[in-house]
Amino acid sequence: MTLVAFDSGRYRRRKLFGRLAFASTALCAAGVLSALFFILGYLWVHGISSLNWDFFTKLPKPVGETGGGMANALVGSAELLCMAGLFGLPMGVFAGIYLSEYGHNRFGAVVRYTTDILNGVPSIVVGIFAYTLFVLPMRKFTALAGGAALGAMMIPIAVRTTEEFMNLVPISVREAAYALGIPRWKTVVFIVIPTAMRGIVTGIMLDFARVAGETAPLLFTAFGNRYWSRGILEPTSSLPVMIYTYAISPYEDWHRQAWAAGLVLLTLVLVMGVLARFAVRRPATV
Amino acid sequence: MFVLAPEHLPASPPAPHSREAAGGSSFSRSGKWGDRLFHGTALSFSTGILLLTGGIGASLWRNSSLSRHAFGWKFLVGRVWDPVAGQFGALPFLYGTILTSALALLIAVPLGVGAAIFLSELAPRRLSDIMSFLIELLAAVPSVIYGLLGIFVLVPLVRQFLEPVLGKTLGFLPLFSGPPYGVGFLSAGLILAVMIIPFIITVTREVMLSTPKLLREAAMALGATRWEVATTVVLPFARSGISGAIFLALARALGETMAVTMVIGNTPVVSASLFSPGYTMAAVLANEFTEATGDLYLNALIEIGLVLFGATLIVNALAQLLVWSVKNRGGRR
Numbered sequence: 001m002t003l004v005a006f007d008s009g010r011y012r013r014r015k016l017f018g019r020l021a022f023a024s025t026a027l028c029a030a031g032v033l034s035a036l037f038f039i040l041g042y043l044w045v046h047g048i049s050s051l052n053w054d055f056f057t058k059l060p061k062p063v064g065e066t067g068g069g070m071a072n073a074l075v076g077s078a079e080l081l082c083m084a085g086l087f088g089l090p091m092g093v094f095a096g097i098y099l100s101e102y103g104h105n106r107f108g109a110v111v112r113y114t115t116d117i118l119n120g121v122p123s124i125v126v127g128i129f130a131y132t133l134f135v136l137p138m139r140k141f142t143a144l145a146g147g148a149a150l151g152a153m154m155i156p157i158a159v160r161t162t163e164e165f166m167n168l169v170p171i172s173v174r175e176a177a178y179a180l181g182i183p184r185w186k187t188v189v190f191i192v193i194p195t196a197m198r199g200i201v202t203g204i205m206l207d208f209a210r211v212a213g214e215t216a217p218l219l220f221t222a223f224g225n226r227y228w229s230r231g232i233l234e235p236t237s238s239l240p241v242m243i244y245t246y247a248i249s250p251y252e253d254w255h256r257q258a259w260a261a262g263l264v265l266l267t268l269v270l271v272m273g274v275l276a277r278f279a280v281r282r283p284a285t286v
Numbered sequence: 287m288f289v290l291a292p293e294h295l296p297a298s299p300p301a302p303h304s305r306e307a308a309g310g311s312s313f314s315r316s317g318k319w320g321d322r323l324f325h326g327t328a329l330s331f332s333t334g335i336l337l338l339t340g341g342i343g344a345s346l347w348r349n350s351s352l353s354r355h356a357f358g359w360k361f362l363v364g365r366v367w368d369p370v371a372g373q374f375g376a377l378p379f380l381y382g383t384i385l386t387s388a389l390a391l392l393i394a395v396p397l398g399v400g401a402a403i404f405l406s407e408l409a410p411r412r413l414s415d416i417m418s419f420l421i422e423l424l425a426a427v428p429s430v431i432y433g434l435l436g437i438f439v440l441v442p443l444v445r446q447f448l449e450p451v452l453g454k455t456l457g458f459l460p461l462f463s464g465p466p467y468g469v470g471f472l473s474a475g476l477i478l479a480v481m482i483i484p485f486i487i488t489v490t491r492e493v494m495l496s497t498p499k500l501l502r503e504a505a506m507a508l509g510a511t512r513w514e515v516a517t518t519v520v521l522p523f524a525r526s527g528i529s530g531a532i533f534l535a536l537a538r539a540l541g542e543t544m545a546v547t548m549v550i551g552n553t554p555v556v557s558a559s560l561f562s563p564g565y566t567m568a569a570v571l572a573n574e575f576t577e578a579t580g581d582l583y584l585n586a587l588i589e590i591g592l593v594l595f596g597a598t599l600i601v602n603a604l605a606q607l608l609v610w611s612v613k614n615r616g617g618r619r
Contacts, residue, residue, distance in 0.1 A: 011509075014511050014513075014514070015511050017511075017513065018511040018512055018513025018514065019513075021513045022403075022404065022407075022408050022512070022513060024400065025400040025401065025403045025404035025407075025408065026404045026408065026409075027400075028396075028397045028398075028400030028401040028404065029400075029401035029404045029409075029487075031397065031401075032397065032398075032401050032421060032424070032483055032484075032487065033417060033420055033421065035424065035480055035483075036420055036421070036423060036424045039424075039427060039431070039435060042435065042439065043431065043435070090331065091331045091334050091335065091338075094327060094328050094331035094332075095328070095331045095332040095334070095335050097328050098325075098328035098329055098331065098332040099332070101328070102325060102328065102329070103332070107332075108332075110336070111332045111335055111336065113606065114335055114336050114339050115335055116602070116606050117339060117599060117602055117603065117606070118335065118338065118339045120534075120537050120538075120541075120598055120599075120601075120602035120605075121339075121342060121541075121595065121598060121599075122540070122541025122542070122543065122568060122594055122595070122598055123541070123543065124541065124543045124568050124571050124572060124591070124594075125342065125346070125541065125591050125594055125595045125598075126342070127571075128346065128571065128575070128588060128591040129342045129345055131575070132345045132346075132348075132349045132588070133345065136349075152338060155335060155338070159335070182317075183317025183318070183320055183321055184317070184321050184324075185320045185321045185323070185324035185325075186317070186320065188324065189324070209426060210426070212428075213427075213428020213429065213430065213431070214428070214429075215428070215429065215430040215543075215544045216429070216543035216544055216568070216571075216572055219572055219575065219576065220575045220576045223576070240430045240544075243430050243431070243434060244430050244433070244544060244548070247430075247433065247434050247437055247438075247548065248437070248548060255438070258434060259434070262430075262431050262434050265428060265430075265431065266427060266428070266431055269426055269427070269428060270423060270426065270427075273423065273426045274423070277419070
């Protein structure tokens with residue numbers, strides 16, 4: 001082997017090449033970010049000019065008439081989200097507690113893996129599941145089926161955030177409780193959970209933000225409704241489904257309302273997401 | 287952070303078992319029963335998750351029996367989808383799903399990995415964190431809103447500019463031939479690419495940041511430039527994690543419904559041209575499920591759901607294994 005004198009010209013070329021390459025990666029990042037700003041900007045411009053008071057207070061007008069709003073869809077979405085929380089959160093949070101407190105074994109690993117798999121099931125497939133479970137036997141579209149579908153979609157995130165934030169509670173805190181003779185379940189319920197509460201609530205908010213925009217599982221479960229919902233055993237309209245039906249319709253005024261609804265939905269989702277992230281210092285998780 | 291895997295968090299070791307901790311004392315009886323009840327409740331909800339996931343697969347399997355018996359494996363290769371004649375072949379939908387997902391990956395992977403290299407290797411940590419936060423917001427935008435922008439912004443752009451230009455320059459390829467409709471495989475692939483990029487960036491950045499500092503420093507000491515460190519040390523280290531990110535993104539692209547339904551044109555054809563309107567598995571479910579008249583039609587649609595479920599299950603399982611394997615290698619930033 002011969003020693004090669006340091007070739008400064010070559011080194012400079014390598015550095016220059018590196019700079020150029022890094023510049024192109026910076027362009028990639030800038031491109032992706034500009035997509036976000038484009039979406040926000042475009043939706044803002046088109047949405048804000050279409051948004052008016054009627055949107056929040058009026059029912060949809062009959063086909064062909066202009067005006068009207070989406071008050072029923074707003075209420076319907078809220079109703080569906082409440083049901084989804086009732087269905088999904090108990091299972092998600094308790095399973096998260098199990099994984100954090102008892103789940104350091106093979107069964108826990110299986111549950112964790114299954115949770116990740118469930119997280120990846122396409123939302124439309126969850127919709128079919130709710131359809132076969134509720135709509136087929138009852139022979140009608142119901143808000144209940146829609147709530148169940150959204151609830152199933154909420155479970156994975158609830159499980160993983162609950163587990164993660166309970167794991168962050170130091171072991172010494174638990175040990176202190178045991179040393180005082182406090183049974184394990186009381187330790188978990190009265191000490192560990194309150195300590196982790198903020199994180200868990202944050203996770204739940206992100207969870208709601210995620211399912212609030214879900215459309216696919218509602219198409220053939222909660223279906224839609226141009227009037228106020230008459231109960232959980234009747235079809236219910238929701239904001240995302242309204243956006244979809246209005247966007248693919250041939251009516252100019254419906255397009256306008258779709259933009260307004262899109263702005264309202266995106267604002268809701270992003271505000272919930274951003275608030276949740278600022279609530280916990282460390283970056284939260286989706 | 288994208289995938290929650292508590293195994294590598296500063297996690298507490300498993301708590302000592304209650305009987306050792308609280309047992310033996312005079313007031314342990316209520317504690318013991320409470321512990322059993324609590325453990326049982328938590329355990330049964332965990333089991334519920336297994337049952338739910340299994341139940342999804344089982345209900346799809348059971349409710350597609352008519353179609354499975356009528357068509358067998360030919361269902362997957364049949365080209366004719368004619369509900370009126372009772373002929374159901376899912377090939378156009380399979381083809382559309384695979385084509386649009388592949389197109390999306392082709393666009394999103396280079397862009398996403400490039401952006402991740404910037405975020406993990408070059409950008410100062412604060413800037414990188416802020417940008418990642420914004421990119422995660424992009425992942426939170428609901429699919430129907432992508433669809434809304436797709437219909438009114440992307441499709442006209444594609445019809446008026448992108449497709450005529452591609453047709454003129456690369457029109458000799460069958461891929462870019464045919465009239466510019468706007469709606470079709472190309473638009474669907476583009477919109478899917480935008481939707482999956484955040485996933486690729488977030489996971490890739492995460493695994494790249496977990497490259498051990500020693501490895502970087504060693505390469506630097508040998509005289510490598512920063513770019514050479516990124517390509518010869520960090521990328522190989524992060525390889526299986528990046529593959530995991532790509533699989534996660536693929537699973538999402540396969541199952542993505544609303545945005546695709548709104549821009550793909552909803553025509554069950556198998557066409558070599560990207561300009562042609564098409565259909566995907568998820569889109570046909572969204573469009574035809576409520577209109578399905580007759581049990582065979584409904585069963586055929588549910589079988590498409592079954593195929594979609596199976597495909598995303600396999601891809602996701604692989605993705606999780608890959609991401610876990612890289613995280614458990616113990617790299618600390």
